[in-house]
Amino acid sequence: MTVLDIGEVARRAGVPASTLRYYEEKGLITSSGRHGLRRQYDPGVLDRLALIALGRTAGFSLDEIGHMFAPDGRPDLDREKLVAKAVELEARMRELAVLRDSLRHAAACPAPSHMECPTFRGLLRAAATRGVAVPPKRTPGPPR
Amino acid sequence: MTVLDIGEVARRAGVPASTLRYYEEKGLITSSGRHGLRRQYDPGVLDRLALIALGRTAGFSLDEIGHMFAPDGRPDLDREKLVAKAVELEARMRELAVLRDSLRHAAACPAPSHMECPTFRGLLRAAATRGVAVPPKRTPGPPR
DNA sequence: TCTTGACCTCAAGTCGACTTGAAGTAGCAC
């Protein structure tokens, strides 16, 4: 009954139509039909898009997210994977906490050069020896 | 006196030589000379690389990091930027915390389908309306 | 009926941070 035009879905989900087409091509969403040329979606796609958005912010790739749907289209989340991701998030959070403290310290440190501050140097050593951690990605956003 | 061969620097800093060349090309590091064709670095480059690594894990781009060095090569960190980054990190951490809790909930939730769990749906709504947050980048690692 | 504007397809481009490959060179051990 209530089918949504791609433009409507784009508006409601807050993503460009091009992204919807891309997701469809990748098999992440399905259009329920066409109105002329135009894709129509049923409202459930909004939940699905929300789940995709959620997965993205949790750091899952689109491919991984694709595997989170059962053939019938319902989410079929692997609970072990979820827990694993939670653990991963936690590690990342700890890293970020250290970093945040260090940044604050560096900002407040009275040493004339940061290089003369023992705390800062200690931090550097840690960063250097721990190997480069996974950097958070900057908002990709529309190029240009 | 003690100058380091590029291979030595690579080994000590834990980055491939190609990365060092790339950083040099970008103006992030400087080689102190050559031994034949080979780049030589003085030991200070290790600190600099550590600082670069640190900046990367804090989420600064290489370009931003490039601006963190004074012309004399000493770090010249803009304290306001550091604080701003700390604030940004904090926000990101809060996001991650929410996400972690949600993942854990989803993993433990007894509802037959996640879609029937009110908590999960609430989470989805949040993810959907908040707009897609900055996803953490996955370890880039060597392609292939 | 005509226009308009939102959609369509498909190929190619973008972004950052590197890596890879081909072809060449030079210091050091023998």
Added chain:
DNA sequence: GTGCTACTTCAAGTCGACTTGAGGTCAAGA
């Protein structure tokens, strides 16, 4: 003097997630 090997340069390729552009279609409103 010969090899080996670790370096050199330069251009091009890679990765994921999209976006952009050119050229085309079509339903609905005037």
